[in-house]
Amino acid sequence: MIEVRGLSRWFGSTCAVRNLSLAVPAGSVLGFIGPNGAGKTTTMRILATLDEPDLGDALVDGFSVVDDADRVRSRIGYVPDAYGAYANVSCVEYLDFFARSYGLVGRPRMDAVNRVIEFTRMGHMLHKPMNGLSKGMKQRLCLGRALIHDPKVLILDEPAAGLDPRARIELKEMIGQLAAAGKSLLISSHILTELAEMCDRLAIIERGELLAEGPVEQILRGQAFAHQEPAEVSRVTLQVTLLGEAGPACEWLRSARQLEAGVIAEQILELMVADEPAEHAQLLRELVQAGFAVTRFTTKSRTLEEAFLKVTRGNVQ
Numbered sequence: 001m002i003e004v005r006g007l008s009r010w011f012g013s014t015c016a017v018r019n020l021s022l023a024v025p026a027g028s029v030l031g032f033i034g035p036n037g038a039g040k041t042t043t044m045r046i047l048a049t050l051d052e053p054d055l056g057d058a059l060v061d062g063f064s065v066v067d068d069a070d071r072v073r074s075r076i077g078y079v080p081d082a083y084g085a086y087a088n089v090s091c092v093e094y095l096d097f098f099a100r101s102y103g104l105v106g107r108p109r110m111d112a113v114n115r116v117i118e119f120t121r122m123g124h125m126l127h128k129p130m131n132g133l134s135k136g137m138k139q140r141l142c143l144g145r146a147l148i149h150d151p152k153v154l155i156l157d158e159p160a161a162g163l164d165p166r167a168r169i170e171l172k173e174m175i176g177q178l179a180a181a182g183k184s185l186l187i188s189s190h191i192l193t194e195l196a197e198m199c200d201r202l203a204i205i206e207r208g209e210l211l212a213e214g215p216v217e218q219i220l221r222g223q224a225f226a227h228q229e230p231a232e233v234s235r236v237t238l239q240v241t242l243l244g245e246a247g248p249a250c251e252w253l254r255s256a257r258q259l260e261a262g263v264i265a266e267q268i269l270e271l272m273v274a275d276e277p278a279e280h281a282q283l284l285r286e287l288v289q290a291g292f293a294v295t296r297f298t299t300k301s302r303t304l305e306e307a308f309l310k311v312t313r314g315n316v317q
């Protein structure tokens with residue numbers, strides 16, 4: 001539904017996006033992660049037809065953002081990272097204005113406004129002036145506006161920024177419902193753990209370049225990072241909890257098995273091993289046979305923050 005093909009965009013000597021390719025199928029949610037200045041907003045603005053690429057193209061529902069911008073606009077809803085508020089315009093007037101802008105008239109226009117109000121649960125704020133809205137309310141209104149023409153594709157630039165936990169959960173629910181209705185979503189955020197829950201796949205971008213792209217699980221396991229050494233990628237951390245003190249078991253792992261083990265709490269040790277489940281099972285068997293009382297034995301999956309820090313170089317453009 002979204003297909004980005006070799007997209008590049010320069011601002012003077014700064015390359016904001018470099019030869020970027022991405023795909024988001026129908027009914028799928030792609031999380032777009034990167035540090036400040038990575039090129040997320042630039043990419044999203046090009047998809048929303050607010051900017052043009054210097055090289056490459058992007059297709060929305062098969063239409064080019066360069067050659068068929070009008071058709072793209074009718075198929076895309078865009079929630080920018082910052083949006084203006086108008087004094088003396090109420091929420092319902094704002095939605096009605098955008099419904100008219102998309103050419104909706106009469107009953108279909110009323111239906112579209114009501115559908116959006118119901119979906120975003122903003123019934124309580126309809127007659128509030130736009131400049132009197134809280135951050136969460138504004139964000140809801142902006143999402144509502146982006147949905148007014150029932151687009152197939154949604155581009156959300158940092159929609160979770162500044163929201164309280166409840167509002168984030170509601171946002172997550174809305175994103176799930178939109179994906180279930182067959183829409184394709186591209187969502188950027190710095191709230192990495194939030195993104196993992198909202199998305200099917202993640203794309204990590206830095207300095208305009210795609211560093212990794214794949215299913216959330218794969219990214220968390222560090223398997224989708226193109227430039228990492230294979231040996232580095234295939235190692236995981238095991239966490240072992242013992243009934244008594246972890247010290248003796250840790251010593252045994254180091255001396256008998258030559259493993260990198262360390263005690264992290266009185267009863268808990270961690271060790272680095274190859275990402276091979278059969279070896280983990282063997283290790284557990286040997287620990288028990290050696291007389292250690294193991295109460296928990298788990299693989300510690302890397303958090304998204306860790307994966308992100310590992311793959312990005314922390315360079316802000």
Ligand SMILES: Nc1ncnc2c1ncn2[C@@H]1O[C@H](COP(=O)(O)OP(=O)(O)OP(=O)(O)O)[C@@H](O)[C@H]1O
Pocket residue numbers: 011014015016034035036037038039040041042043317
């Ligand atoms: N209109 C512009 N003129 C000049 N440079 C720009 C313009 N828009 C973006 N840039 C530059 O392009 C690069 C990418 O910016 P972009 O806003 O796409 O990053 P981002 O990933 O959205 O960052 P953030 O997380 O801070 O929102 C930055 O170096 C930025 O300074």
Ligand SMILES: [Mg+2]
Pocket residue numbers: 040041042081157
């Ligand atoms: Mg941005």
